[in-house]
Amino acid sequence: MYFERFDPAKGQMLQVLDQDGRVAEDLRPDLTDQRIRELYERLSVMRLADQTALSLQREGRMGTYAPFYGQEAAQASAAFLGPSDWLVPSYRETGALFMRGLPLALLYRYWMGDERGMLFPEGTRVLPVEIVVGAQPLHAVGLSWGMMLQGDPGAAVAYFGDGASSQGDVHEAMNFAGVFRTPTVFVCQNNQFAISLPRSGQTAAANIALRAAGYGFPGILVDGNDLLAVAGAMTEALAAARAGSGPRLIEMLTYRFGPHTTSDDPTKYRTASDVEAHKPFDPLLRLRRYLGGRGLWSEQEERLILARARAEVEEAVRAAEAMPPAPPSDIFDYTCRTAPPSLERQKDELDAFLKGEAGRGAAEAGGRASRPGSGKPSAGRG
Amino acid sequence: MVGAINLALDQEMARDQRIMILGEDVGLEGGVFRVTDGLQRKYGPRRVVDTPLAESAIVGVSLGLAVAGMLPVPEIQFEGFLYLALDQLCNQLGRYRTRSRGRFGLGVVLRVPWGGGIHAPELHSESPEAVLVHTPGLTVVAPSNPYDAKGLLASALRLGEPVVFCEPKRLYRAVKDEVPEGDYTVPIGRARVAREGKDLTIVAWGAMVREALRAAEELQAMGFAAEVVDLRTLAPMDSAAVVDSVRKTGRLLIAHEAPRTMGLGAEIAARVGEEALTSLLAPIERVTGFDAVMPLSQLEGHYLPDYRRIVAGARKTLAA
Numbered sequence: 001m002y003f004e005r006f007d008p009a010k011g012q013m014l015q016v017l018d019q020d021g022r023v024a025e026d027l028r029p030d031l032t033d034q035r036i037r038e039l040y041e042r043l044s045v046m047r048l049a050d051q052t053a054l055s056l057q058r059e060g061r062m063g064t065y066a067p068f069y070g071q072e073a074a075q076a077s078a079a080f081l082g083p084s085d086w087l088v089p090s091y092r093e094t095g096a097l098f099m100r101g102l103p104l105a106l107l108y109r110y111w112m113g114d115e116r117g118m119l120f121p122e123g124t125r126v127l128p129v130e131i132v133v134g135a136q137p138l139h140a141v142g143l144s145w146g147m148m149l150q151g152d153p154g155a156a157v158a159y160f161g162d163g164a165s166s167q168g169d170v171h172e173a174m175n176f177a178g179v180f181r182t183p184t185v186f187v188c189q190n191n192q193f194a195i196s197l198p199r200s201g202q203t204a205a206a207n208i209a210l211r212a213a214g215y216g217f218p219g220i221l222v223d224g225n226d227l228l229a230v231a232g233a234m235t236e237a238l239a240a241a242r243a244g245s246g247p248r249l250i251e252m253l254t255y256r257f258g259p260h261t262t263s264d265d266p267t268k269y270r271t272a273s274d275v276e277a278h279k280p281f282d283p284l285l286r287l288r289r290y291l292g293g294r295g296l297w298s299e300q301e302e303r304l305i306l307a308r309a310r311a312e313v314e315e316a317v318r319a320a321e322a323m324p325p326a327p328p329s330d331i332f333d334y335t336c337r338t339a340p341p342s343l344e345r346q347k348d349e350l351d352a353f354l355k356g357e358a359g360r361g362a363a364e365a366g367g368r369a370s371r372p373g374s375g376k377p378s379a380g381r382g
Numbered sequence: 383m384v385g386a387i388n389l390a391l392d393q394e395m396a397r398d399q400r401i402m403i404l405g406e407d408v409g410l411e412g413g414v415f416r417v418t419d420g421l422q423r424k425y426g427p428r429r430v431v432d433t434p435l436a437e438s439a440i441v442g443v444s445l446g447l448a449v450a451g452m453l454p455v456p457e458i459q460f461e462g463f464l465y466l467a468l469d470q471l472c473n474q475l476g477r478y479r480t481r482s483r484g485r486f487g488l489g490v491v492l493r494v495p496w497g498g499g500i501h502a503p504e505l506h507s508e509s510p511e512a513v514l515v516h517t518p519g520l521t522v523v524a525p526s527n528p529y530d531a532k533g534l535l536a537s538a539l540r541l542g543e544p545v546v547f548c549e550p551k552r553l554y555r556a557v558k559d560e561v562p563e564g565d566y567t568v569p570i571g572r573a574r575v576a577r578e579g580k581d582l583t584i585v586a587w588g589a590m591v592r593e594a595l596r597a598a599e600e601l602q603a604m605g606f607a608a609e610v611v612d613l614r615t616l617a618p619m620d621s622a623a624v625v626d627s628v629r630k631t632g633r634l635l636i637a638h639e640a641p642r643t644m645g646l647g648a649e650i651a652a653r654v655g656e657e658a659l660t661s662l663l664a665p666i667e668r669v670t671g672f673d674a675v676m677p678l679s680q681l682e683g684h685y686l687p688d689y690r691r692i693v694a695g696a697r698k699t700l701a702a
Contacts, residue, residue, distance in 0.1 A: 115480070115481070115483065116483065118481060118482060118483055119483040119485070120485075127449065127482075128478075128481045128482050132469060132473055132474070135442065135469060135470065135473070135474055138438070138439055138442025138443050138445070138446065138470065139442060139443075139445050139446040139449065139474070140446060141439075141442075141443050141446060142442065142443035142444060142445055142446020142447040142448075142449070142450070142454075143446035143447070143449050143450045144446070144450075145443065145446065145447060145450070146446065146447040146448075146449070146450025146451060146452045147450050149402075149428060149450075149452065150450065150451060150452070152450070156446070168438065169438050169439070169442060169469070169470070172434075172436040172438055172439035172442070173439065173442070173443075175434055175436065175439070176433070176434060176436070176439050176443055179433075179434055180431075333484075334479050334480040334483055334484045335479065335480060335518050335519055336479065336487075336519060336521070336543055337479075337487050337541075337542065337543060340571060340618030340619075341618075341622070342618060342619070342621065343618070
C-alpha cells in the first residue's frame, strides 16, 4: 500500500511517526507496541555501540571507522529481513549488521583491522562489508537472481548511500534488476552527505527514489528517521520481491550527525548549527515520545536501558580485544583454494624472516639483560 | 578453436546444471564470434542469457550468482572493454575468497576474446593479461590450440575459483584441429613443452605459440634446435617448466603481444634470474609488442611479433 500511495515523482514522502511522536494510524505498519519497545532498546544499544567505536578509535584501540550516528532507524531496517533474505552491506552498515544478529565483537574486530571479523557464523545470510562505494548492489542483484533461478524463496537487500547513487555500478545494478525482475530491494540511505558533498551535489533530481521509475519498478521515499515508516516500506518491499513482483527501491532520508569516518573533519563542510537543526528529528527521540505517551518509556527506564546497553557493549569490546592477533600466515591462507608454489614460497619466506628476527631479538634481549642498568630499551628500538 | 570451446561449454552445461552463460549477444546471436552458437536453443534463455550492455554488471552480477550457488560463465565481448569491469573483476571477484574468510570461493569463468591479428577497430586487439596476473586471487588461462582450449575450459569450469579464460581470437577460425569428442581435461597451472630442443627456450602463450613453433622450424633449417614452452596458464605460472627448460638450453626468449614494459616477459625473466642465472649463456631476449598504443589494422602486423621477429631475436641470443 505504501508504494502505491506515495509517489516520489510528486515529492511525497512516507512518514508514520512525526518528530513529536504522533502516529498516523492509517499508515501504521503491523508492529505491536511491545515490538516497538524492543526495537527501541536495540536502537539504544546500537547507538552506544557506534559511539563506543568512535571513542575506541580516538584512543587508538580501533582503526578508521564509519559511524552511523543519526541513522539508527534506517539501519534498523535490517531487523525486518526474514531468515531466507540476504543482507548486502556497504561499510556504514555496522548497525544493520548488528540488527541482523551478527556479534558486535566480530564487527569491532573487523574495524580493529582483523579480517577474521568477517568470518560470520555459519548460515548467516550476510555478505562481507564492501569498501568500494556502490560496488555491492550488483552482487545483490546476482545473488537474488541466482536465488530466483534456484527456487530459493528469499530476497537480497542492497544497502548503499546517496554518494553511491552517482556510481555507474548502481545504475547498472538497478537496470539489471529491472530487466530480469530479480527479488532485490535497494535501500538508499540518504544521509545527505558523501564525505563533504551534500546531496544536492550528487544529482539534480528532486530525490533518488524517483529513479526507480526509469528502471521499470516501484520506488518510495521514506522518512529514514521514522522507524515505523522504515518498517512499513521494508516489509512491503521484501514481501513484493519474495512474491515475484520484482525489485523495489527505498530511499531513506536521514542525516549523518557524525563525521563520514573517524578521519574526517565535518566542520569543513557544515556548521554545528546545521547539525543542531537536525537534532529534533533524531530517530530515538521520537520513539521515546511515542512510547512515553503509551506508558512504555520513562527517564527512569532509560537509565536501565542504558545500563544494560553499556554492559552489552563493554562485553563486546572486551571480547574483541581479547582475541589474539591472527598469525602472519593468515595473509596467504584465503587467496585461493590451493596455494600455487610461488605463493607457498612467499609464505615460507615471511615465516623464515620472522623466525630469524625473533631469534635475533631474543639474542639481543639476552645480551641487554646481562648488562647492568640496561633494563629499559631505548625509544628508538623495536 | 571456436568449435572446441563451444563443445566444452555444451558438454559441461549438460553435466553441471549450475552453469549459466551470460553476456552481450551470447544467446540469440551466439556471440559475435559464434562461440556460444546454438547453446541458447539447446539450454534455454534462463541458462544462456542476453544481458543489457554493461560490462561491470556482467562481472558483478556473476559474483552474486556464484554466491547463490550458480556457476556463471560471463563473456566480455572484447578484451578492450574489460577495463569497464576491472573493479568488479580485480577488487571484488579476485578478493572475495579472502574477504569472506574462505566462505565464498567463487566459481566464475570469465571468457574474453583476446589479442590482435583480426584487423579489428581500436580496442579490439589488446593483450591486458599482465593486469590480471598481477591481481591476487585470479586464475588466468590462455590456450594456444583447440585441444587445450577444450580441456582447459573443462578444468576451469570444475575449479571453483574465479578464472579469466583468454581466447586468442585470431585462432578462433584459423586453427581447425580435430579435438576428441569425449570428456577430457587439461590441468590448470601446468605448461606444456610444445616442441623439444636443446639450444634455446622460447616461452609463449596464446596466439604467439603458433609463431614460436614456426620460428622453431626456421631455426631448425639454420641448424638450431629451439624448445617451445607453451605456458597455457598465466596465473598461477608454471615457472618450474620454464626454469627446467632454460637449465637445459642456457638461452631464453620470451614472445608476447602485450607491451614490453611490465609485460609477463619481465616476470618470467625475473624468475629465471632468481632460479637459473648460472645456467644462462646469453642475455634474455624479449620479442614483444611495443610500449605504444596497439595500432589500427594497417600497421598491426608491425606491432605484433611474428615468427620472423622471433627468429631475429633468437639469432641475437644464439650469437651472444
